Amino acid sequence: MSDQRQQWFARMVQSGLENQMFSPSDVLAHATPDVLASHLPPELLSKVLAASLASGSMTPENVLATVTPELLAQHLPHEVLWACIAAAAARAGVTAPVRA
């Protein structure tokens, strides 16, 4: 069950990014450096740093290019990802209840 939930959250994050429901910066607004440092494994942290060193900057796009939605869903608490998705939905104005 955890595997399915992980896949689902990964798919939602990927779809939100693809459909510009939220941006990489929105993701990193919730997946803060503290969160990333606390939950990402060392080898992934090193990859992030290496990619940033290679490009000369550590932009949210570069971070998410390395830490893909699958990796985010694999390592980060799903509550963090859900907060990002829910915030995007609230910004889009789709959280208001609707009656038939």
Next chain:
Amino acid sequence: MKAFFVASLSTALDLGIATGDDVLRHATPEILAAHLPRPLWARLLTACVGAARVDATLVIETVGVPNLCEHLPAPVLWACIAEVGARALGGIFPAVSTTISQPIPALLAPAPAAALLAPMPPTTITPAVPAPVVVGPAIPDADLPPVSGRTRTPTGAGRFRATSTGAGLSRPGTNGDRATPPPQPRRPQAAATTPSAVIEAGTSRARRPATEVSDYDIETDVRAGDDWRQTLGPAAATKDVEVDVDDEQLVDWAASEETVTGGSELDRTKR
């Protein structure tokens, strides 16, 4: 935004995160009737008429998630995704930095993590009570060793019966705690005569067929000619009188070892 809804709902349904009931709990028939175009309704009705069982899965599969996300209002779809997401998170709701105009009831209702895949009733969502922890069987298995240091009290002789009855005495050939009496020779019994002649001589009933000899019942002849009261006189017929009986006519039943079933002794005791 719709593509996100399609991806989220489709993935949730494919992965078993959500069920058709989860979707139809928000995409109610009223909402479907208000927003689905007629061709989709025609397809849905055709599928439902020909289906052996109409359920939420059939509706979702017939209409299709892309069509649902295309025609239903986004808040409805989001409410469904939000409920599934809240359930997937085990009722833990992270703080959202963005101000939400109105609270979502589904987000406010806590749900246990154990009920992640459990189909929810079609009514409102209520806080589920966590399942009680099963400590062990209510009745311990007799084959299992005792948990505590106590030993079982042997249920042997004399526990429930008085020893004077001899019912619980341990005898050779017993099995376990129960005493089984050894086979003993039967006491000699007199040969029983067929009572049919006696019955027919003293009763007015017709003889039953031979197949019913096992359940006959003996009736006492109460004909007036044989009434002992009349033989003793008219006074005895109306009130109780004392009858003189010799000692040799009395039978000591307690000392009798055999049961008399016929013959002259039977006639004597009946008087």
